[in-house]
Amino acid sequence: MDSYLELAEMVLRAARRPLSPRAILDAAYKAGMVPSHLFGKAQHKTLQARLSEEILRLKLDSRFYRTDPGVFFLSEFRADPDIADELKDPFHARRRTRDLAKSSALAISRKFVESSNSWSTDWHNFLAEADRCGAVHYVDARRVPPDFYLIWAFSIVRRSTQLLSYRIGRYRDDRDAFVNRRSIGFTDVVSYEDASLFNNDLGVTNRGLAVVLDDLDLSRSVFGSNEDVNAPDVLFSMLTVDESSQPAILFVMEWACPEWFEPTARRLSLNEVQWIDATRVPNDLNDFEPWSSAALSAIVDDYLRCRNEEKENKRSANSLYRIRTKER
DNA sequence: GGTATACTGGACCTACTGCT
């Protein structure tokens, strides 16, 4: 036996019940099963780390699963009729980070974007046109070819005149201009799997909805009903040009939640969740990460312009904003 | 010997809990 995982496997097989890493190690020491090369001040932490990583990596193919937070069991017992049913239901631990490293991320050729004039019409035309012209490619999000823009869904949650904001932790986004900054965006790259026959935007709004539901741990019914989610308010697209990340195109959309909605802070891995006023530029705009800062400025400008023009329900959609963090 | 891969302990960050 030469690793923590093998040790855990043997102890759990003998115990035939879920155990915490500490209990696994206690049992292993009592049985004299721990080899001398496994040592340390906090071995239960190491074992927990190994189990967590194995489950994260192999998911359902892992030898282990959680029955509760911090309690692990062997997958082989899920087929054992002598094991109680309530121990067979895997507990899914909330991720601290979201995997952005998608191998099939939506990207559009720069040439097409620069020659396109359909920014001024709407997303669907722009994306359909890109698709028709063969300007759409699916790429590895970690290695975007220089002649392509990665496409991001950027979801905002609105409650009347307020927008939901939060502070980004290190695990969430480690780009220098984003870490510890305030944000109004729930963002993710759009993947091939998001597109379907039933949407005509290559899956951009699908991904926008998925990311906001996932990050806020919400049910679809918050934005309509489980069967039929209200379409988001399509705001605009932004071409981001900042030093901290590769140039990308953000499709900014707003999801309107009911007046009673309040995110349950304890379920979030987001910090300092608060509603901010969407009718004026916040004093601490520089505290926001560059994408949110630009989106927020555009939203407030739009609100003020609409109010001036007394066209309150009309948003000027689909204009191209260029963010240059250096110029801010 | 050089390189790739796997494994390790523990640091790190966030969430939870109990106390005041």
Add this chain to the structure above:
DNA sequence: AGCAGTAGGTCCAGTATACC
């Protein structure tokens, strides 16, 4: 509500091992 201590989950640098 605010604080401190602890636990859970993730990350990373260092080391061991396997392979060429």
